[in-house]
Amino acid sequence: MSNILAVVEQRDGQVRGVGREVLSAAAAAAESLGAAADALLLGERAAADAAALGHYGAGTVKLALHPGLGAYSPERYARVVADVVTAGGYGAVFFGATAQGKDLAPRVAALLDVPLASDVTGIDAEDGQLVFIRPVYAGKAFARVVSEGAVAAASLRPNVFAPAERAGAGSVEEVPVTLPDGPTSRVVDFEAAGGTLDVSEASVIVSGGRGMKGPENWHLLEAVRDAVGSDVAALGASRAVVDAGWRPHGEQVGQTGKTVSPKLYMAMAISGAIQHLAGMRTSQTIVAVNKDPDAPIFGVADYGIVGDVQEVLPRLAEEIRALKARG
């Protein structure tokens, strides 16, 4: 099989963590097929740490640099990625299934006229072919799929593939860029959500459900988030909470919310409805606190406490703070 291209996202002049995950997965898949992996970054300038991608398995770090690529533009990015895939003769192209990747990957696949496996959580090689494992029916089943297209395209769920350093340094190379003309969508405004970490990017999520009783009790969850560290932890919510208007929709986890896969997911007073599990069941470790010992959430939790969140949460914040203080 030919080489694999990992499309690596950069933001604020830095490579995003998910980019190293995608590249590591590409390098591992390439290795099992006797091929190599390259990384591609798009932007006005290269991220300061772009060259370091060589340590994560990139044979070549390709840079598509152009003033017109400074901000994400779906049509432009899609054209440039498709051109690099074609010019490089790649056999596969991987994206991160982030907000940007989910927008970009289908367009690239359409331009290349190849199918796309979205939100992949595992990759195998069988008979020299890549097999993508992906959750379907909101995680109630997993499909093993193969692409019959000339390029095997996939987007990979963030936080599932571990970034892995490898021997080798990789070279850096600029690639020619031709921007498409035609209608381009224009971002006319951006409202930052208060600078807190997005639930889809957090490695620890503290989620609250209807059993929290009301928005006035959210300080209990915030205290746990802050104890863990608001640079890595974020708040999440069940739909019941969002529908009640206690929390913004951006925090909803589940079938009609975000799909997350953090290192640690804490479900506080969440019953564990199937639609909620859809959004978090591939988390590495799940903790549940619920006063009902029969709540379905205990069926997927690695660790549970049967109890009242009003009592458990303050203690949890305190113990985590103490733990961090000890180092």
Add this chain to the structure above:
Amino acid sequence: MNITVCIKRTPDTETRIRVAQDGVGIDSTGVKYIMSPYDEMAVEAALRTRESLGAGEVEVLTLGEDGSVETLRAGLAMGADRATLLRGAATMDGLATARTLQAELGGREVGLILFGVKAADDDQQQVGPMTATLLGLPCVTAVADFEVQDGAVRCRREVEGGTEVVEVPTPAVLTVTKGAFEPRYASLKGIMAAKRKPLEEKPAEAAESRLTVRVLEPPPQRPAGRVVGEGADAVPELVRLLREEAKVL
């Protein structure tokens, strides 16, 4: 302005999913089917746009088999004006679906083409932007709210870290996510009226599926968890396990 909403028939989100004998599909016995939840939001968005513009027709369009007639009727009952069934098999290959939709929509005068952000069965999150790319139309994905004004659509989309406002000229393709468009319930009157609304059926211009499901299997079992204890007294042990055993704190 005319609006077409692409909708899909999917299993109810509550339904238990069992793998069929063939090992690649689901056993549909006892499965209740619905209009995919985000598609309902897209229909709602179309109806509200028609209402606010005071002109234009809303069409619901699907690629599917017999059962999808019911899904189209549900769209008509909500208030869509007409329905089209492209008779054929929908597969996990979203590009094949997009090709079929492109063949149908290509020659038409449509102001907006709406999709759900993702279908509740394959969760591929791709048919909308693929169809747009094939049609050469601008496309905004994961739109929580939008407004049509003077030949342009202003969309709000939630991205990591905030809300983006994006503007595109019409005709355009949007994929709708949860936000402003809580779907209405069909009224009894709507359900009765739906029976008399035009529903056209034609063979789909089938595109070959090139994404093959080799195996469909139940989700990997999470190893049985354990209850650490009861109440606040169990917290120190929980924190110890998270640090020493799970190594996540």
